[in-house]
Amino acid sequence: MNRRTFLTSSTLAAVTAPVRSHAASPLSLVNPPTDPAASAWPSSDLRKLGAWDIHSHVGTPGPNPAKRMEALVKIADRVGVERLCICMSPPWQHEPTPEQFRQSNDDVLAILKEWSSRAFGFVYLNPTHTRESLDELERCVADGPMIGIKLWVGTRANAPVLDPIVKRAAELKALILQHTWIKQRGKGNLPHESTPMELAELSGRHPGVPIVCGHTGGGDWALGIRAIRTRPDLYADLGGGDPVYGEVEMAVRELGAHRVLYGSDVSGRSFASQLGRVVGADISEADKRLILRDNLRGLLLPALRRKGITAE
Amino acid sequence: MKRRTFLTAAASVTAVSGPSPLSAQPAPAIGTLINGSLIDTNVSLSQWPIRHSWAPTPAALVERLKRHGVTSAWTGSFEGVLHTDMSGANARLAESCRKDGVGILIPMGTVNPTFPDWEDDVRRCHEVHGMRGLRLFPNYHGYALDDPQFAQLLAAATRRRLVVQIMLSIEDDRSQNPMLTALPVQAGPLVELMPKITGARVMLLNGGSRVLGGNVSLLQGLVAAGVTFDIATLEGVAGIENLLRRAPGVRTTFGSHSPYFYFESALLKLQESALSQADLEAVRSGNARNLLRS
Numbered sequence: 001m002n003r004r005t006f007l008t009s010s011t012l013a014a015v016t017a018p019v020r021s022h023a024a025s026p027l028s029l030v031n032p033p034t035d036p037a038a039s040a041w042p043s044s045d046l047r048k049l050g051a052w053d054i055h056s057h058v059g060t061p062g063p064n065p066a067k068r069m070e071a072l073v074k075i076a077d078r079v080g081v082e083r084l085c086i087c088m089s090p091p092w093q094h095e096p097t098p099e100q101f102r103q104s105n106d107d108v109l110a111i112l113k114e115w116s117s118r119a120f121g122f123v124y125l126n127p128t129h130t131r132e133s134l135d136e137l138e139r140c141v142a143d144g145p146m147i148g149i150k151l152w153v154g155t156r157a158n159a160p161v162l163d164p165i166v167k168r169a170a171e172l173k174a175l176i177l178q179h180t181w182i183k184q185r186g187k188g189n190l191p192h193e194s195t196p197m198e199l200a201e202l203s204g205r206h207p208g209v210p211i212v213c214g215h216t217g218g219g220d221w222a223l224g225i226r227a228i229r230t231r232p233d234l235y236a237d238l239g240g241g242d243p244v245y246g247e248v249e250m251a252v253r254e255l256g257a258h259r260v261l262y263g264s265d266v267s268g269r270s271f272a273s274q275l276g277r278v279v280g281a282d283i284s285e286a287d288k289r290l291i292l293r294d295n296l297r298g299l300l301l302p303a304l305r306r307k308g309i310t311a312e
Numbered sequence: 313m314k315r316r317t318f319l320t321a322a323a324s325v326t327a328v329s330g331p332s333p334l335s336a337q338p339a340p341a342i343g344t345l346i347n348g349s350l351i352d353t354n355v356s357l358s359q360w361p362i363r364h365s366w367a368p369t370p371a372a373l374v375e376r377l378k379r380h381g382v383t384s385a386w387t388g389s390f391e392g393v394l395h396t397d398m399s400g401a402n403a404r405l406a407e408s409c410r411k412d413g414v415g416i417l418i419p420m421g422t423v424n425p426t427f428p429d430w431e432d433d434v435r436r437c438h439e440v441h442g443m444r445g446l447r448l449f450p451n452y453h454g455y456a457l458d459d460p461q462f463a464q465l466l467a468a469a470t471r472r473r474l475v476v477q478i479m480l481s482i483e484d485d486r487s488q489n490p491m492l493t494a495l496p497v498q499a500g501p502l503v504e505l506m507p508k509i510t511g512a513r514v515m516l517l518n519g520g521s522r523v524l525g526g527n528v529s530l531l532q533g534l535v536a537a538g539v540t541f542d543i544a545t546l547e548g549v550a551g552i553e554n555l556l557r558r559a560p561g562v563r564t565t566f567g568s569h570s571p572y573f574y575f576e577s578a579l580l581k582l583q584e585s586a587l588s589q590a591d592l593e594a595v596r597s598g599n600a601r602n603l604l605r606s
Contacts, residue, residue, distance in 0.1 A: 219487025
């Protein structure tokens with residue numbers, strides 16, 4: 001079996017194989033039936049649904065990446081998060097060199113070897129290093145098991161250096177997750193930290209390519225939602241900010257529920273605080289199902305199919 | 313179907329199969345089957361000026377809290393943040409809690425120690441309205457916790473055995489409306505002040521990343537000084553579990569920051585952490601109850 005065959009087959013196994021029993025069972029160990037919190041969802045609707053999380057980082061402690069993921073999965077099981085899109089690995093580096101983002105991605109690859117039944121990998125790139133980023137995209141997505149791209153704060157989202165990466169992502173059907181935030185109305189952003197407005201510019205240059213607007217501007221989500229409203233290929237990631245009432249309702253109203261995704265930004269954030277905003281939103285149950293699971297599943301299916309995975 | 317069987321079966325089809333098995337019925341209220349009391353120490357009436365609220369009326373607030381199993385809610389008023397007629401705001405808060413609170417809403421009046429005759433606001437909260445505590449907003453009211461005015465207020469409240477809740481922040485300071493900004497309150501001065509005021513009962517609300525997840529020596533100092541906390545802005549996976557590990561002996565209460573936040577975000581935190589029965593009960597109600605009794 002050559003490397004490409006192995007990686008592809010391991011991804012196939014990841015999506016078709018049952019969840020390992022030890023990964024799914026800690027709930028019963030840590031929250032015994034007598035624990036009132038365990039019955040907080042008396043019909044277990046959230047667990048039955050199995051949420052898919054567009055935005056997670058494996059920052060839980062552990063001696064190696066796989067053990068860190070094991071710790072995270074145990075916690076995810078308690079609140080019914082079934083699949084996690086994982087990217088980057090500590091230490092968090094704003095403007096990583098090629099060597100640094102390769103190392104970060106190596107950690108994610110190591111996690112996928114053990115936890116591909118629960119995790120989807122997104123390759124971390126710094127488009128400032130365009131050639132090396134494209135090479136890394138080939139290594140981890142074209143030839144490897146990852147199915148998405150994570151862009152953080154290395155380059156503003158409207159920069160031309162992103163264009164070849166977006167084009168290649170489209171060819172590979174890889175889903176792009178671009179961090180955005182609006183701090184002090186943009187005046188407080190990091191030097192190369194993107195806003196949803198800048199991401200909208202990028203989307204305008206690449207019609208038809210789905211891109212997830214990470215955090216949707218963060219705490220100033222009302223501006224973020226406005227900024228991406230007219231770009232139908234941009235999807236709102238709800239995660240990473242305080243669970244302020246109104247965000248989910250506005251996103252559904254302005255974008256349509258089909259463009260809204262549950263994300264947590266764990267492990268810095270809590271699964272619970274981010275799930276709670278969807279669970280508690282004044283929207284229909286059908287919309288909650290879309291946001292918590294079905295929308296992301298639909299966005300990832302092209303990449304999964306590209307790797308030979310039968311979706312239905 | 314047994315639980316393990318279900319989980320295995322569900323997991324085997326999740327990524328590539330058909331519709332998920334979410335029941336078609338509307339989700340039941342999260343707390344409906346939770347036994348025992350649940351005290352929410354961080355609830356507010358009235359509207360925060362730049363946000364729509366899930367509770368446009370006190371009755372709507374109470375209905376949702378009750379549906380999720382809340383048995384008592386320590387309730388302040390956002391009017392207390394920006395109004396200068398503090399006695400009016402406190403009177404309306406007390407009346408709303410009495411009229412619509414159905415025994416659940418426990419009013420926590422606001423006092424601004426930079427205002428003239430603030431002492432009478434303390435008296436009215438206690439004697440006229442029968443309040444058990446106060447809720448302070450130092451960052452919006454223009455004082456710090458090392459200001460003598462705060463020490464005087466804390467002493468006055470302590471003489472009346474009132475709980476003093478200090479809201480360290482209301483919203484993320486990175487995304488405030490530029491016309492309505494306030495930096496988070498610095499809690500450090502409490503470490504030295506608390507031992508000087510015997511019997512002071514202080515709870516910090518919305519400690520979040522700066523206190524609960526920040527410098528551990530500050531946190532431990534506050535714990536040693538007898539400060540109590542709430543979980544509304546506690547973040548990180550398994551946040552309560554990790555907090556108890558980082559600061560053994562920490563007294564934290566269930567607080568939701570409702571209706572500014574979605575209530576469900578706080579409630580699910582109880583499920584995200586693996587807590588002993590004793591710790592769970594302490595967070596749900598025991599620590600809040602003990603603070604009132606101390």
